Amino acid sequence: MNIFRIIGDLSHLLAIIILLRKIWKTRSCAGISGKSQILFALVYTTRYLDLVTTYVSLYNTVMKIIFIAVSIATCYLIYMKFKATYDHNHDTFRIEFLLAPAVILALLINHDFTFLEILWTFSIYLESVAILPQLFMVSKTGEAESITSHYLFALGSYRALYILNWIYRYHNEEIYDLIAIVAGIVQTALYCDFFYLYITKVLRGKKLQLPA
């Protein structure tokens, strides 16, 4: 495993822990898009079904279980335990506009027309756009809490680091997966605007506020 991959995974892990901790500590999910969290839970459960068919390594198994468990726990906190604090009036992105294309594209463009492979492909396509409801919510309210910004930065960095990992693997192992690469580039590109605001504002101690 190369350095980009391990830092990418840790960044991903950090992101989901930041979010879970924020909700738990403040007893509130204000500013968090439940819809993005449902999409992420769907991404991890459909991608990691191979847990029951393929053993890769202890690291791989543990991380997969953590991602599935934490994403479901986050949805539980938003939609059940702290439901009263969920800002559903601002979480109005229509997720069927993301789900339907991801399903259709997975059926059309995949490596192998088998059940697990299509679910894996679906999860890759869906992950690339799953943050849109959250970014839409931030743009609608015009601001984000610092902790939400840190969450978004860690989550966005993870796929950017994976791109470096893929470049590294292409050079050193001559391995590449075009579906993951294209989706990963789309995913990272969606964060670019946010990355700019994060670096120019949040890192200088200001709140992330969009220009009116």
Added chain:
Amino acid sequence: SFRDTTKDEL
């Protein structure tokens, strides 16, 4: 399959 080699990724 084609992506057997990258299955270790998350």
